[in-house]
Amino acid sequence: MDKLATAFVFITIGIIFIYVSKRNIRNRKEEMNKNFDDAIIELRKTLSTIMPNEDTKLNEILSIREKEFIESLTNSRDNEKAFGMWSAQQGVITVQDILIKIKKVKSRKA
Incomplete structure (x- = not known):
């Protein structure tokens, strides 16, 4: 017992x-x-204040990144690892895209 x-x-x-x-x-x-x-949301707010007219292309880029993030979460067993790898990779790409857009807008204004 x-x-x-x-x-x-x-x-x-x-x-x-x-x-x-x-x-x-x-x-x-x-x-x-x-x-x-x-x-x-915060990134979109910042982008809309920096470049109000260039918003649509960056929204398209961010929407693609969001879809990739959701797919990486659903396809991975280790969600934190997937998020870390995705955010590191996409963060660099997104920042580069944003910087290129800002340079283009500044060069047009100059």
Whole structure:
């Protein structure tokens, strides 16, 4: 009887551990998605103030990046790793695209 009670306790602890782990993973994924959405909104606001007339091309670029991000999350088992790799790669590309656009706008104004 003693072994049965011990087994029951360990099984219960295991089930609780699995539940808490899954909940933490779900919460981190939701937080990551919210942070990404906030960053995109902030970037769009900044771009619209810097270059109000050049907004459509950059919105297209950002929309493509958002789709790639969502695909990388759904295709990857390790979502944090996928997000880190995606954001590092896309951050460099997006910043380069933005800088090129700013240079073009400044050269037109000059």
